[in-house]
Ligand code: HEM
């Protein structure tokens with residue numbers, strides 16, 4: 001342990017965070033256009049893979065990354081909302097605790113949102129081949145994508161707001177893994193090798209998807225392909 005520089009977030013968690021944030025930004029930016037559909041779908045699946053890593057790391061990783069912590073934050077936020085609702089006066093409510101709990105819950109929601117987004121995304125994507133999905137699923141997918149953006153913006157605004165309020169960069173621990181101040185390290189080692197492995201897996205997956213897209217994906221509007229003609233390609237036509 002370094003004096004006054006506690007290690008609180010290890011390298012795999014930091015790598016996970018930035019890959020998650022970048023994949024989300026990329027998936028959102030490419031959601032609107034058929035031309036970028038393959039990139040959108042690839043980044044969507046990348047988010048699902050990253051969620052898988054996070055869940056696994058929540059079981060085998062350090063205690064600070066344990067899934068129990070996330071679950072406690074979610075249930076804690078629910079309890080807080082209920083008790084705040086019952087509190088007879090605004091003075092009876094612990095606003096600071098509530099703010100922390102709700103913001104942690106927002107972060108948990110960012111993780112949870114990936115599952116319904118991937119499933120609905122798959123349902124729409126697969127419609128080209130199988131004819132299922134439908135308008136309602138498309139609407140739901142779009143709504144959830146926008147809801148996830150709103151939560152992500154609240155998350156970023158909170159970190160920017162707290163940094164301004166406390167005159168201390170609150171984003172720094174997600175870059176360096178460390179916070180100032182006395183106390184024990186929350187994680188014992190950086191595990192940089194695991195962060196490198198995670199980055200390698202994501203880069204390999206994205207490259208593999210984009211270089212050799214799944215059958216039919218190019219016609220549906222890969223960045224290098226021509227704009228799709230969905231009716232023409234709804235069947236089993238291939239360009240191989
Ligand atoms: C400039 C942009 C961002 C900064 C500076 C940032 C910073 C941070 C920090 C400091 C934390 C630690 C917990 C906290 O204080 O709430 C965190 C957690 C988290 N952030 Fe961000 N974040 C950014 C963007 C994003 C985006 C765009 C997403 C997803 C769409 C995201 C998803 C998450 C998640 C899921 C966690 C929880 C990680 C876990 O414990 O599993 N972040 N972020």
Ligand code: HEM
Pocket residue numbers: 024027028031032033040041043044045047048114117118119120121122123124125138141142143144145146148
């Ligand atoms: C997990 C992160 C994801 C986010 C945030 C996201 C977000 C969005 C948004 C906002 C739209 C609506 C674009 C618009 O028309 O304005 C969209 C469309 C679409 N997404 Fe996703 N998506 C994600 C994952 C996926 C996945 C994993 C797939 C496929 C397996 C997918 C397939 C599609 C398809 C096919 C459309 C076009 C729907 C249509 O024609 O209206 N998405 N996505």
